[in-house]
Amino acid sequence: MDEEAIMYLVFCSVVPVLAIANLGAFGGGIWGFFAVVLAGVNIAFLLTMTFADFFIFPLITGLLGITFQPFKDYKITKGQDAVIKNVNGLYYATGYVTSNLFAFVFKAEQTEIGVESKQVQAIDAWEKMVMSVKFAFKFHVLSIARDVQIVRDELEGKRSYQEFEMSKALQSKNANEVIIGGIQRKINIFQSQIDSIGSGEKPMASLMYFETTAVGVSEKSAMDALAAQIKQLEVAASGMNTQLIRIVGRELYILFKYSFMLPTDFEELHSNFDVEQ
Secondary structure: OOHHHHHHHHHHOHHHHHHHHOHHHHOOOHHHHHHHHHHHHHHHHHHHHOOHHHHHHHHHHHHHOOOEOOOOOEEEOOOOOOEEEEEOOEEEEEEEEEEOOOOOOOHHHOOOOOHHHHHHHHHHHHHHHHHHOOOOOEEEEEEEEOOHHHHHHHHHHHHHHHHHHHHHHHHOOOOOHHHHHHHHHHHHHHHHHHHHHHOOOOOEEEEEEEEEEEEEOOHHHHHHHHHHHHHHHHHHHHHHOOOOOEOOOHHHHHHHHOOOOOOOOHHHHHHOOOOOO
């Protein structure tokens, strides 16, 4: 959720919070009933706003038949799940799915099988995936270096939380060695990451996604072909232990815009997406 959406939700939350805090002032009559109803409606609205990008906005545009034109000769469908372009009577439909095939990890997170073995496995899995897909697609990787001090503070906060969980586990009457061992491993990883930053290793953030385009003699046939291609991508990527999710709503426009202009810093990249990939 971006900064504007967060601010909007914060300001909207003032109404139900004040209503709930002052329910006693309305008494038990009709005004008290209306206050409860108003607070409930506002709370429901705030909760549904969380799903605006993925459910409400595409539902409204779909019911009303609204389309958007992000650039000349392009339009975003009323379902908010594809970008359409008509070229000489043929329709080209472009869609996006999220991915996180090669997440950045600190050296401290690398397992005992070794870096080279992991790289070989990744290459083999990628080749098998590409060979199983019978159409062209793009795999995008947006990478940017993160602020070292911010990442260090985040890691220290996570380590402190795990240390708190460790103290609770040790004080418990039914201490579980498996749970304690798991918490200790997390603490060791966070500490190793902090040490790595101190020794000069640079943290990095990445956003990854697939893009594919299908063609048809009508908008519907192009959309149907696009859905089939995305389904095939999802099946092919399942062999790499990752789940692909179809991009809809606001993020569809943002990814399409990235074809013309990239974000300039990590804050801009992160604020455009609800979850960093």
